[in-house]
Amino acid sequence: MKLFDVYPLYDVTPTRAKDVYVYDSKGTEYLDLYGGHAVISIGHGHDHYVKSLTEQLNEIGFYSNAIKNPIQQELANAIGEQSYCHDYQLFLCSSGAEANENGLKLASFTTGKKRIIAFHNAFHGRTSAAVAATDNVAINAPLNQQQEVTFLPFDDENALEIELKKGDVCAVIFEAIQGVGGLDEPSEEFIYAMDRLCNSYNTCLIADEVQAGFSRTGTFFAYQKYNIEPHIVTIAKGMGNGFPIGGILVHPSIEAKYGMLGTTFGGNHLACSASLAVLDVLKEEGLQKNAEELGKYFIDQAKNIPSVKKIKGRGLMLGLEFDFEVSDLRKELIYQQQIFTGGSSNKNLLRILPPLTLQKKHFDIFFKRLEKALKAINV
Ligand SMILES: Cc1ncc(COP(=O)(O)O)c(C=O)c1O
16 A cells, blocks of 8 residues: 655655654664754653653553543643643643644534634644634635634734624634744734634634644743633644644633533543653753753754744744745755754744743754755755
8 A cells, every 4th residue: 555645745755763862774864953843842752751651661552531630630630730730731632733622622512602813824633613714714624614714814803803803703823933834923912812702792702823832932831921811822843842742721711511522532541651751850950941942042042044034933932033935954954964953834933832942052953954955955
């Protein structure tokens, strides 16, 4: 059987990985500044993570949500403690799209409404409502287009209020820092306006923290740079360091009912132990602070590169914008300089999403090799 060919691939085959390095079958070492798309949070193959998963697998790996699983409560307690969202309730699933799908569905159940407001350049995943709230017609099938979604620009408070006043909007979904869209952020005033307007018009505010959450940006959640309380926070990616797990944090004002949400795989024993190990390491190794400090270091160093037109992001969710498309630069970096980086829907943006265990010396290596790569492509 052939694979269904939906991914354009780089010609590299990693067979092993440790911390911030990935190795291919010939033993070539690559510096991982992509983290498998912001997934690797505590570094590849972290000893505590491997030990926790192995021990859990030797006990019990999976059983359905029809039985008690105390590790789910342990995980809820740990996320509550580390995110300061103590009062929220946790529902577990297995991916970012599924988290957003459940968040949107819950918003619709709770408000009895069905239109969604999302933002230009947003990316929320590939499931039915999540992809409809993603600003990319190319990945929306006719089936998805039956969802009612209105896209607005960030920072247009007036437009947002006009839409919310119509009374049919169940959710406003936003990324405090856009990931796939290219690291744009709403202004502080607009963040507070979304929070206020959603509360006045009985609409759920959903913070999509699938990519930015779990300490990547230097706060536990990227929206926590501000003092707001979203009704729903969606999480995945760095939460499991590669083990598929996602979830939603639900504001205490929203009441659960039996059967409202559900899943076979979500919150299984292995997934919970992976995420608990991630939280242990984030805390023990001070990785949130490391992300914050290294982000500043990167921004300072990047200012010295003349061809960089804009430096974007915070913590270890960063980008360098050039006045040319970066696809050749990314190829040069991976094939000649052995560095993985990311792209985005902004074709001029090189994205940097490393494991949060990265050190200054790794950024020093990156900047040296970036200089060589820029020369090689005649910039
Ligand atoms: C902000 C955001 N939301 C949702 C998703 C979808 O997550 P997944 O691919 O795990 O379904 C992504 C994936 O890149 C994302 O960046």
